[in-house]
Amino acid sequence: MPKQVKLAAHFPGVNNTTVWSDPHSGSQIDFSSFEHLARTAERGKFDFLFLAEGLRLREHAGKILDSDVVGRPNTTTVLAALSAVTTRLGLAGTLSSTFNEPYEVARQVASIDHLSGGRAAWNVVTSPDAWTGRNFRRGGFLKREDRYRRAEEFLATVRELWDSWAPDAVVGDKENGVFARGIERFVHSGPQFDIRGEFTVPRTPQGQPIVIQAGDSDEGREFAAKTADVIFSRHGSLESGKEFFADVKRRLPAYGREPGELLIMPAATFVLGDTEEDAHEQAREIRYQQVRPATAIQFLEQVWSRDLSAYDADGPLPEIDPDPDAEPLTWGRVRHEKDPLAVAAKWRAIAEEKKLSIRELVIEVTARQQFVGTARQVAESIDEYVQSDAADGFVLVPHLTPGGLDAFVDDVVPRLQERGVFRTDYTGDTLREHLFSR
Amino acid sequence: MGSAQQLHLGVALDGAGQHPAAWRVSDVRPSALFTAAHYLAHAKLAEAASLDFVTLDDTLALQPGGEEVVRGRLDALLTFAAIAPVTSGIGLVPTVTTTHTEPFHISTAVASLDFASRGRAGVLAVPSRTEAEVAHFGRRTLPSEVDAEAENAEVVDVIARLWDSWEDGAIIRDEPTGRFIDREKLHYVDFEGRFFSIKGPSITPRPPQGHPVVAVYGDSPYAHGADVVLVDEIRGARERFPDAKLLAGLSIVLAETEQAAIERRRALEAYAPFPPGPSFTGTPADLATELPRLAESNSLDGFHIRPAVLPDDLALFTAETVPALQAAGAFRQTYTGATLRDHLGLGVAVNQYAEA
Ligand SMILES: Cc1cc2nc3c(=O)[nH]c(=O)nc-3n(C[C@H](O)[C@H](O)[C@H](O)COP(=O)(O)O)c2cc1C
Numbered sequence: 001m002p003k004q005v006k007l008a009a010h011f012p013g014v015n016n017t018t019v020w021s022d023p024h025s026g027s028q029i030d031f032s033s034f035e036h037l038a039r040t041a042e043r044g045k046f047d048f049l050f051l052a053e054g055l056r057l058r059e060h061a062g063k064i065l066d067s068d069v070v071g072r073p074n075t076t077t078v079l080a081a082l083s084a085v086t087t088r089l090g091l092a093g094t095l096s097s098t099f100n101e102p103y104e105v106a107r108q109v110a111s112i113d114h115l116s117g118g119r120a121a122w123n124v125v126t127s128p129d130a131w132t133g134r135n136f137r138r139g140g141f142l143k144r145e146d147r148y149r150r151a152e153e154f155l156a157t158v159r160e161l162w163d164s165w166a167p168d169a170v171v172g173d174k175e176n177g178v179f180a181r182g183i184e185r186f187v188h189s190g191p192q193f194d195i196r197g198e199f200t201v202p203r204t205p206q207g208q209p210i211v212i213q214a215g216d217s218d219e220g221r222e223f224a225a226k227t228a229d230v231i232f233s234r235h236g237s238l239e240s241g242k243e244f245f246a247d248v249k250r251r252l253p254a255y256g257r258e259p260g261e262l263l264i265m266p267a268a269t270f271v272l273g274d275t276e277e278d279a280h281e282q283a284r285e286i287r288y289q290q291v292r293p294a295t296a297i298q299f300l301e302q303v304w305s306r307d308l309s310a311y312d313a314d315g316p317l318p319e320i321d322p323d324p325d326a327e328p329l330t331w332g333r334v335r336h337e338k339d340p341l342a343v344a345a346k347w348r349a350i351a352e353e354k355k356l357s358i359r360e361l362v363i364e365v366t367a368r369q370q371f372v373g374t375a376r377q378v379a380e381s382i383d384e385y386v387q388s389d390a391a392d393g394f395v396l397v398p399h400l401t402p403g404g405l406d407a408f409v410d411d412v413v414p415r416l417q418e419r420g421v422f423r424t425d426y427t428g429d430t431l432r433e434h435l436f437s438r
Numbered sequence: 439m440g441s442a443q444q445l446h447l448g449v450a451l452d453g454a455g456q457h458p459a460a461w462r463v464s465d466v467r468p469s470a471l472f473t474a475a476h477y478l479a480h481a482k483l484a485e486a487a488s489l490d491f492v493t494l495d496d497t498l499a500l501q502p503g504g505e506e507v508v509r510g511r512l513d514a515l516l517t518f519a520a521i522a523p524v525t526s527g528i529g530l531v532p533t534v535t536t537t538h539t540e541p542f543h544i545s546t547a548v549a550s551l552d553f554a555s556r557g558r559a560g561v562l563a564v565p566s567r568t569e570a571e572v573a574h575f576g577r578r579t580l581p582s583e584v585d586a587e588a589e590n591a592e593v594v595d596v597i598a599r600l601w602d603s604w605e606d607g608a609i610i611r612d613e614p615t616g617r618f619i620d621r622e623k624l625h626y627v628d629f630e631g632r633f634f635s636i637k638g639p640s641i642t643p644r645p646p647q648g649h650p651v652v653a654v655y656g657d658s659p660y661a662h663g664a665d666v667v668l669v670d671e672i673r674g675a676r677e678r679f680p681d682a683k684l685l686a687g688l689s690i691v692l693a694e695t696e697q698a699a700i701e702r703r704r705a706l707e708a709y710a711p712f713p714p715g716p717s718f719t720g721t722p723a724d725l726a727t728e729l730p731r732l733a734e735s736n737s738l739d740g741f742h743i744r745p746a747v748l749p750d751d752l753a754l755f756t757a758e759t760v761p762a763l764q765a766a767g768a769f770r771q772t773y774t775g776a777t778l779r780d781h782l783g784l785g786v787a788v789n790q791y792a793e794a
Binding site: 020021025029030031035054055056057063064066067068069070071072073074076077078080081083084085099100101103104107108110111112114115116134135136137138165169170171172174177178179180181183193194195196197198199200201202292294 | 459461462463467468469472473474478497498499500505506507508509510511512513515516517519520521522523524538539540541542543546547549550551553554556570573574575576577604609611613616617618619620621624633634635636637638639641642643709
């Protein structure tokens with residue numbers, strides 16, 4: 001049997017990927033939008049629905065960014081509500097280990113696992129900065145190494161809590177009056193957390209809910225190799241996907257783990273057309289809607305840390321260099337590139353070689369893995385990526401809320417099924433079964 | 439509408455009922471207390487009777503007691519979120535502990551419950567006062583009662599500021615200018631309190647009700663600012679809370695005859711004493727006579743009914759007491775509005791940041 005493809009649906013929103021100006025673009029807040037996407041993903045037998053998290057509104061040049069989709073509901077509340085309108089779909093949410101405490105995250109994720117009958121997943125992120133921390137008591141003072149130290153101990157503590165009730169602790173013996181027996185006390189004593197007591201939630205249907213990790217640094221990859229079930233990565237292309245896949249899976253034996261115990265699922269967008277040309281034309285239009293002139297300039301300013309508003313997005317890149325010492329102009333976007341002068345030099349070289357305007361360059365350099373073509377071509381392509389170990393599957397990011405997944409489920413999923421690389425029905429009830437049972 | 443006062447009625451859905459031994463006599467499977475279906479079934483009973491709201495208790499510690507009582511529970515807000523999309527009229531008022539969880543998270547969670555329920559969310563804000571909870575978080579000492587209450591008041595204040603930090607209509611999707619939001623309608627809350635500071639704005643737009651309903655127990659010093667106050671000590675309550683919707687807690691043990699009700703109560707008391715606080719033991723019809731009388735003589739707006747055993751006492755209450763109250767003109771025939779604020783007659787929530 002060929003390797004089976006894993007599929008997740010990212011609820012779009014809160015960035016420039018989501019094309020809000022399209023007439024088919026609906027609310028990114030109303031519950032009905034979440035319900036639509038979740039029901040669609042479940043109709044397509046997807047492994048899970050995925051929610052990202054941002055804890056402060058993005059700012060640019062000292063003002064709240066008003067050009068992209070802004071605003072989102074609370075992650076755990078939405079997942080719990082989705083458990084009411086789905087029966088099999090996994091429900092994955094991002095929760096920061098920096099701005100929460102282990103007891104409450106353990107409790108929330110375990111509660112969702114109970115309420116959904118074993119479908120909960122937690123994407124552990126470390127949240128980048130003190131800027132976000134200004135909305136929280138704890139503040140945001142941690143360096144990256146410290147954030148991962150906290151994250152690692154945070155997750156270990158959460159797992160201890162999840163394990164602290166015996167599977168059969170809820171006895172419910174009415175005759176003899178024994179409701180629960182032998183609830184184990186937990187004691188966690190470490191550099192980050194020193195906590196003890198009793199957990200309030202019985203052992204969950206999955207026992208251990210699924211853990212996802214999305215950090216990309218060496219620390220992040222090591223953390224994932226040690227303990228995560230899934231990595232949500234940004235390495236979706238064939239080459240960088242293979243490299244990332246090999247790198248992470250190579251780290252597993254040191255932790256006594258097999259390659260199959262950690263699934264790599266990069267983010268990917270897709271555009272479907274009746275013909276290949278039609279799909280490429282649509283994809284081009286979507287990219288231009290995602291990267292409007294103002295957005296293109298903002299992207300440059302993010303690297304340059306200078307006011308570039310005088311530049312024409314359809315003109316060439318500025319001759320002036322980035323200011324490497326300036327405060328960043330943009331807050332709230334995950335920054336994957338650390339050295340602005342090097343980035344600028346690289347971008348200049350690309351622009352020169354391909355003769356690109358600012359806007360065209362930004363379109364080029366911010367591209368994620370995109371599957372573009374007819375439904376058949378997209379299915380073939382996804383299958384190829386998975387069979388060649390560039391990924392175990394993908395987290396699909398539609399560019400429209402909430403109907404952006406409909407065509408994929410109607411047209412691509414059946415072709416993956418015909419190829420024998422995707423389930424035709426769920427074979428288990430829990431997310432763990434969807435992901436790991438053969 | 440008759441001249442009789444219209445009561446407001448909330449119902450507690452805790453455990454298998456208010457009495458510690460309820461789980462032993464109820465038909466409910468003990469393990470069902472950890473499923474959404476259990477809460478949905480009881481919320482549907484309350485909704486069919488057009489009651490104002492249901493509550494669900496919570497703390498960040500295990501319930502005290504031994505093997506013989508219900509121990510363990512799911513997060514109350516998430517439990518109500520899991521029934522929000524599949525109910526349509528009933529208000530959902532989970533207890534939220536305000537001492538350890540970040541106020542920012544509380545604000546967005548309650549707002550999101552309001553979105554998922556399309557305007558039926560409330561929150562019963564309760565500070566934590568136990569060493570056990572402190573030990574579960576381990577980064578602070580047990581606050582004094584005064585400090586815990588002061589912090590609770592700060593949390594209630596800031597969560598409403600965060601709800602208001604997006605004006606209604608802030609999302610404009612203005613193609614010509616390329617603006618998704620009108621940032622003039624978003625506000626930094628810049629809250630600097632004694633216990634924490636918060637920059638804002640919220641990440642979640644203003645919820646459907648503007649302000650989901652804030653409830654507190656009557657022993658909270660914050661009670662004066664809350665929409666709903668739940669009291670156990672009925673006498674003198676109105677003088678203490680002149681402006682709130684004042685609902686008195688009342689445990690109920692019902693049966694078709696008074697004698698049968700007394701026997702049900704005795705049977706429960708054979709296992710454990712009845713919980714402290716006001717209670718009623720008798721027939722559904724007598725309860726229907728008693729409630730308006732109690733409300734009138736104490737200037738109460740209604741009751742927070744705590745069925746001794748679920749579903750038994752709730753089923754009798756909704757099947758018989760409520761229709762008798764309706765016949766007497768003391769309770770609505772059906773929902774007349776869509777939101778919890780509508781049910782409670784609270785009016786539109788004013789946005790503290792919006793220009794008049
Ligand atoms: C594909 C991807 C998605 C991410 N999504 C989120 C998110 O939704 N919320 C968040 O706070 N951080 C998110 N992050 C940030 C990471 O979890 C991590 O905190 C950040 O990348 C810094 O860690 P690193 O240096 O190891 O990459 C994401 C990262 C990646 C690569």
